[in-house]
Amino acid sequence: MTDIDLNQHIALLNRRLERERKARKEAEMLLESKSLALYRANTALQQLAEDLEGRVRDRTAELQDRERLLDEAQRIGQFGHWRWESESNATIWSDELYHLYGYAPGEVTPSQDAVLTRLAPEERDLWERRWFEAVESGAASYEIAPRMILPDGRVRHLAETGRLIRDEHGRLIGAIGVVQDVTARVEADSRLALLADITRSIANLVIVADSTSAITYVSESVRAILGYEPEEIMGEGWWRIPRLTTPRQLAEEREYVKRAARGEVASDPVPHEHALRHKDGSLRWLLIGDAKGPGDLVIGVCTDITERKLAENALRENEQRFRNFVESADDMIYRTDRDGRFTYANPVAMRIMGFTSEADFVGRRFVDFIRSDMRGAVRRKYAEQFVKRTQNTYHEIPVITSDGRELWMGQNVQVLLENEEVAGFQAVVRDLTERKAMEQRLAEAHDRALEASRLKSEFLAMMSHEIRTPMNAVIGMNELLLETSLDERQCELASVALVSAQSLLSLINDILDFSKIEAGRMTMERVAFDIASVVAASVNIVKPKAQEKQLPLSVTLPDDLPAHVLGDPSRLRQVLLNLLSNAVKFTHSGEVRVEVAVLASEDTRLRCRFAVIDSGIGLSESAQRRLFQPFVQADGSITRRYGGSGLGLAISRKLVELMGGEIGVESQAGAGTRFFFEVVFEQMPAHLRVSRAEAAMPFQMAAAEAQEEAAQPAAAELPAPSIAIGAPVLLVEDNPANQRLTTLQLKKMGYSVDLAGNGIQALDMLRKRSHAGGAYRLVLMDCQMPEMDGFTATREIRKFEAPSGVRTPIIAMTANAMRGDREACIEAGMDDYISKPVRLKALTEAVQRWMTTSVAPASAIDEAAWRDLWVR
């Protein structure tokens, strides 16, 4: 290297060194300033760090204070809080919240589950729903009042307010909530509500008054009890309600209320009754009790006792009334205990029993006063009533009073029950002594009357028999006398005697009939018969009289008249005959007609009208009115002019009524009379029913026969004896007059007659003849005879005949016109029956009927046959 080069190189290195030095110094300067700045910054930083540390310390202490305060506040206020962060999903509970949820602080990790466990089951859904609703709806907060069941079973009511925290995008980032224990408040609220409900619902009226006696509260029941609205009662309203209290009493009452409100008087434990007027004016009874209320208040509780009051009053009145009634009763009234010992006796009882003071009867027993012979029996009866608890018994008892009188008492005894137990007896007793005496007299009188009545009946029966028997003889003898050869004078005398005897018999029959009807002993027969035959027979009887007066007699019968009906032919005949006799009797010129009409023909009944029309003297209106009354004739003169008992129409009317119909008359004085009657017959059973047109013997034939018969003279009425000539007939009759009469009649008819004076003789003769190989063709049997009567004799005869199979016809002859005779005869075994006095014609018919059945009239056969069938 050259010097120049070297110098140049040294210069270059110097320049480079210079640059390095310069750069170093600059770097040092820079670094120094940098480090200074750094130092300053560090110092400031240190300062800052120190400051921060202090502040953090202060803040921490402050925070801890506040947290303690918060915890304390929560404990005192019984509320807790929670905080939840979305990102960490962490939940924090305050200590108090643990307590509220029934946990010890830190006992569980705060979670929904920890809360749900404590919630009442029915609250769980709602609790969760409320949270989700708030989250989803974007709400800022929510509230819920859950009910918790704590582990020890207590119920805790909580009120929770939650606030939801969201970021600027509305995303939920957390939530905080405050939970408060409101159990006390909820329970108080429900107690208050219950109290309000009770006050509202109880029937009692509750009022509250302050120390000025102004009403500050009244329950709604005031409306129901007193008819006022609660606001009308408030303040002074209560005191203005009209009441049964004097102004002075009211003022005292208000004074009491004021002092009670102030607590100056102890409230009276006994409620008082007050009578206030309802708004409608009616009186209401209130039972008011009071109690000291809170503050200056007094509480009054009023019970409506109106109904009880009214009932009490009614009861008291009733009691008074009952007492008055018992005390003033005419009857003896007493009460006993369960042993029968007197506990009460009214004044009448005192008087009747001869007591002078209570001491006379209290403790004694009624049975002790009973006449000793009856005591046992009565005691047994009352013992029975005691055991069976029979409500009411009645006995008539003889009693010996304490002053020795014997009285008869009718005693009504009631059992007094208390709780189903017999507590005693109550009796109402009537003094029957007078009545008993009267009953005794009455019974005696009754016995006497019965005896008299029996005697009268016997007398009547006897009279009937006793009168008819001689009448029988008189009439029969007269008839026979008239058939002997008499001169004109004798014949006239005998005729008058016969007619008079017949009138007398008729009169007796009428009176007998009437008395039977009056006694209600007239009964109707029910046998089959032919109406037309009865009409014809009746017409035939009056025909001779009509012919004498030259009065035409005509009969009109309807085509639809049945051949037979069931009824009483003899009574129908009696009525018809009575009307026909009158018609003929009171008609001097013109005619007499009989018209029969069927009014109604039903299945079981036949209603017919019979009319007897004459052109006679007629009847005045007043006579018509009196006509059917007994013992009355159209006018008094008639009796004199025409005779008669005056009973005929009265009997007819009764008989028609007994036959279910009625009788009437239409007439004008001087212009004739129309008597008519309607009667009801029973129809024959359907299979036996035939009309007259179909019947074997049409009415024309019956009428023609009747006509023919009527046209014959009286002597010709006797039919010629037929096959029975000399036939043996046994007459059993005790009365000599009748023996003679009937024997004559039978002999006249051509029979041979044996006579027996009583049943025993008859039986004897029948036996003898039987043993001799003969037999009587007929027996005529009187019913009432000495030794053995006709009924017994008949029964004996039938007994005697029974083995041989023979049956002798027996015809009863009886003066007993009494009902039941026919039945008695048939029952005894007799075959027919004729009434005494025995008329020749009736005897002839009856005898012929049984002697020669082949010639007996059809109607007679029918009647006998039907009678056997239908008589009951």
Added chain:
Amino acid sequence: MKGMVFTEFIEMVEQTFGVDVADDIITKSDLPSGGAYTAVGSYDHREMLSMVVALSAQTGVPLPDLTRAFGRYLFGRFSTLYPAFFEGVTSAFDMLQRIDGYIHVEVRKLYPDAELPRISVDLAADGGARLTYRSVRPFAGVAEGLIMGCIQHFGENITLQRDAGAEDGTHAEWVLTRMPQPA
């Protein structure tokens, strides 16, 4: 411009072209600082431009090649001087992405007045990337050298294609394409 870039440039010139070339360009460039640079100082970037232009004239090496070469040298120095920045970094793209997001942030902490270029990396679906450089100074060439140094450092087979940019070198964009790894 940070002093370190100047000191590293002088160092590179001295090592590559000799102490006299370095002294020569400093002298010829008539620099306000007189060429006395310290790494902790800051200097006008035009001094750098003057020196680079002088160097190119002195050596006859084209200017872009010089700046690119300096960039590659500089990246090598960074890896030596600041190994902390390389900890946990495993690839070129990783490193390049950290320049703006981390390294420049740290630089600013020390030098609040430093004016640093913006380097942004957009990764492509095909594994490549687009890299954009913007600066108040025209050192796109240095930047390109730095990128190449980075790729070289991580030993990756990535081609660099200048795509767009400003004439003055304040803005440039490159397409980086990852090439298949040689077997």
